[in-house]
Amino acid sequence: MPYQPALLRILHxxxxxxxxxALVSGFWVYNTxxxxxxxxxxxxxxxxxxxxxxxxxxxxxxxxxxxxxxxHWGYRRLIQPQAWQQLHKIGQPSSWAALQKILNxxxxxxxxxxxxxxxxxxxxxxxxxxxxxxxxGGHLLAWLVMxxxxxxxxxxxxxxxxxxxxxxxxQIKIRPNDRLQRWLxxxxxxxxxxxLAWEILIxxxxxxxxxxxxxxx
Ligand code: HEM
Ligand code: HEM
Numbered sequence: 001m002p003y004q005p006a007l008l009r010i011l012h013x014x015x016x017x018x019x020x021x022a023l024v025s026g027f028w029v030y031n032t033x034x035x036x037x038x039x040x041x042x043x044x045x046x047x048x049x050x051x052x053x054x055x056x057x058x059x060x061x062x063x064x065x066x067x068x069x070x071x072h073w074g075y076r077r078l079i080q081p082q083a084w085q086q087l088h089k090i091g092q093p094s095s096w097a098a099l100q101k102i103l104n105x106x107x108x109x110x111x112x113x114x115x116x117x118x119x120x121x122x123x124x125x126x127x128x129x130x131x132x133x134x135x136x137g138g139h140l141l142a143w144l145v146m147x148x149x150x151x152x153x154x155x156x157x158x159x160x161x162x163x164x165x166x167x168x169x170x171q172i173k174i175r176p177n178d179r180l181q182r183w184l185x186x187x188x189x190x191x192x193x194x195x196l197a198w199e200i201l202i203x204x205x206x207x208x209x210x211x212x213x214x215x216x217x
Pocket of ligand 2: 015069071074075076077078104108111153154165169
């Protein structure tokens with residue numbers, strides 16, 4: 001079975017749980033107040049916005065840690081400078097792997113977009129029936145993008161590494177060589193210019209997500 005570093009499994013696992021929670025509780029918010037594109041027979045939860053907001057805020061607090069991990073420890077799994085050449089060899093395993101790395105990088109962008117638009121929302125809007133705020137539209141779009149990206153991310157994982165790869169990332173058993181000193185080995189400051197640019201974009205977005213509500217309220 002392929003091996004994933006302990007720190008990756010921990011951060012990736014927490015982020016995954018929080019994203020799934022945000023997708024479900026976010027849908028529940030939509031289901032309670034909006035229903036323009038259909039609805040499921042879910043019970044009405046009084047404080048569904050608060051429940052979503054709490055999980056989502058935890059997600060936002062953890063996101064920069066996962067991003068820093070991915071860019072400086074897990075950079076081999078993000079988009080590579082030679083990605084375009086590899087993509088052109090359509091159908092070969094290397095092109096699928098290149099696509100997977102691009103998609104991993106897109107996951108971080110999708111998560112950031114969801115965080116920014118979520119932070120721009122106000123809890124009073126939906127109960128008042130105000131469904132036309134652009135921040136809400138953006139946040140709904142972010143939900144869709146996140147869902148599609150997640151499905152593709154899992155699908156490409158299966159395509160590239162099969163079920164064993166998927167199992168390796170949710171594996172919780174700690175191995176002897178998972179000792180704490182080893183967690184932080186293999187660090188690189190700037191793996192490539194491409195990744196540096198991508199990281200500035202994403203970290204800029206996360207910082208914006210933290211501070212934007214200060215200006216909009
Ligand atoms: C149909 C889907 C969704 C709806 C209707 C929705 C709705 C909302 C609402 C009403 C708020 C404001 C709540 C508050 O301020 O307490 C909010 C905040 C937020 N949402 Fe969503 N959301 C959805 C999906 C998502 C997803 C998929 C993510 C992340 C992956 C996400 C991340 C956030 C974040 C980070 C906040 C800010 C939390 C805070 O500052 O307390 N949302 N969302
Ligand atoms: C059930 C859900 C998920 C599964 C099964 C899954 C699976 C995987 C697997 C197998 C890898 C390792 C790929 C490799 O070794 O080449 C990986 C890496 C990655 N995943 Fe996920 N993933 C899930 C959810 C998510 C979510 C929600 C996000 C982001 C919001 C995400 C972002 C990433 C990133 C950025 C990497 C690369 C990490 C690094 O740089 O080391 N994944 N995922």
